[in-house]
Amino acid sequence: MSGLKRLAGRIGATLTDNPLQFHPTPPEVVRALLTVEARRLAAVLNGGPIWEPACGDGRLAAELRRAGFRTVESDISAPPSGTGLPLGPGQGSGPRRRARDLGGPAIQDFLSGARRAPVVVTNPPFGDDGAAFIRRGAALELHYMALLLPLGFFTAAEKSNRDRLFAALTPARIWPLGFRPDWTGQGNPVPMPLAWFVWDWTPGLSRQHGRDPERGPRGEPYARLYAPVRRT
Template identity: 30%
Template sequence: MGRDAVAFVRGIIPSPDRERDDFYPTPPEGTVALLAVERFEGTIWEPACGDGAISRVLEAAGHEVISTDLIDRGYGRGGVDFLLDWQTSADNTITNPPFKHAEAFAEHALRRSRRKVALLCRLGWLEGQGRRRMFTGTPLARVWVFSSRLKMQRGRLAREGDGGGMVAFAWFVWEHGHQGAPRLGWLP
């Protein structure tokens, strides 16, 4: 593998096929689907809040939400590097993390949350020997698979006329105190 190819893989040189900073806002129906199958008690931290797509749905459902992001997109508190934040904590963490940092987000969220962690990730994220060790060594309780593809767009929410989703997604939910294998379920 050449030097430039390695740089793309490591995220040093942004790929022309990826949104800068991995900003793919979560369609509201994705968060609504999570709330239909999971109950969250207490505060919720959305550490990659972007333009507030997840936070707004959570707030509309009556949740107290702490919204932060490394990049200031006009919602929540910008300039906060979640992976270096050892001050903030919450009962729960719900986020759509930058894919290249999803595993680190999961591990850090488990340290900074007291109840649950829910990450929206590609379904294929289940694969890999390294992630298998992470999944079996953490209290992964449920994986909620979308039976229809979410319409995820680079840097913005999907609009009328945008094509269908290209990637299968799932909510990965950890629950402190959970023991045993995770349960698998489907979302409409």
Template identity: 30%
Template sequence: MTKLATHTESGYERSDFDFYPTEPWITAGALGKLTLRGEVLEPACGDGAMARILREAGYRTWATDIHDHGYDGLDGLHNFLDTPPLDPACGIRTIFTNPPFGERGKLAEAFVRHALKIMMPVGGLVVMFLRVDWDSAGTRADLFERRPHWSRKLVLTSRAQFFEGEHGGKKNHAFFVWDALHSGPPTIDYINKPKVAR
């Protein structure tokens, strides 16, 4: 993996294109708690870590990225932030991804806002893997009001490992879920890492 010379809060150098593959148990854990809607767009698919699990679970998944990280299931190179509004006849009803974080989380916020902009009008679902405290910023408070349909938070009880040789990771993460068809208050649940059989 090519790295840039910029260091992040984790103490590791920032990866080109904020490329941090997601461990399989994380995506599988989310799918154990959620039922996705329609076809799925994974717009920051990287090496296919999430897309593989989504496809194995039976979801028709479109895997795109702004850069080719070598995933043989890549459907095309595309800047997600340039995605136009979806035709209602389009089958995509879920966006599921680990978005690039960017400086101070600005790119992740742009991904969330754009995903909501194109999914909510077609009755869709947005599932984003973010730092667990991502909902505590005042500048993002509008994202967690009843509209745009803030519905669920799935907190990992073990830390994600993004770097080779890393033990337990440096940050806590959760899946944040917005659902155009949701009514009522948001709920919270937890994803446990499976125990390794000895």
């Protein structure tokens, strides 16, 4: 079987067994982002919280708090049963888990719910759902959004709508991961390179304010692609 067929089979099995694409984010993935974006995040937040709208079992948000940031968390559902993954201190297991920390129910669909904070850092579902997250972030008038996505997200074959999405909502910065994370900790790293895509729309602090991207000599929008960020 070719490598592409094996990859397609793995993706198909994943979507069948895990339709909400619950993939806990290893802490080193969050730390890699913070090595290059922590100072910017602090300036944008100005003391406010980071919203993690696809929080799963809370691992990404926990790493942000370990770095000194405040967080609010939500997700479309509780983590899937049978994952063997802990929810974390105080999260409980019912549909209103973490209600005390959030100031409201934690069960919320990012694609239709209200904005909880203007700054988002999350590991969203990939594919068309990832594109929907980008559009929703713009619709919610977020000031800053960092999404963990496949490095080739905007170059997916037969996805001309991704070209239009890139032109309309161009990220400011792309930070490739210099390593392949292992969602489960069982020695099975993800089969594709990933990157942190950052949209920086902060009023008064960003050249992207007003959604106007940086442009090349022919007027084409472009994102700044940086050297890979390493595991720390």
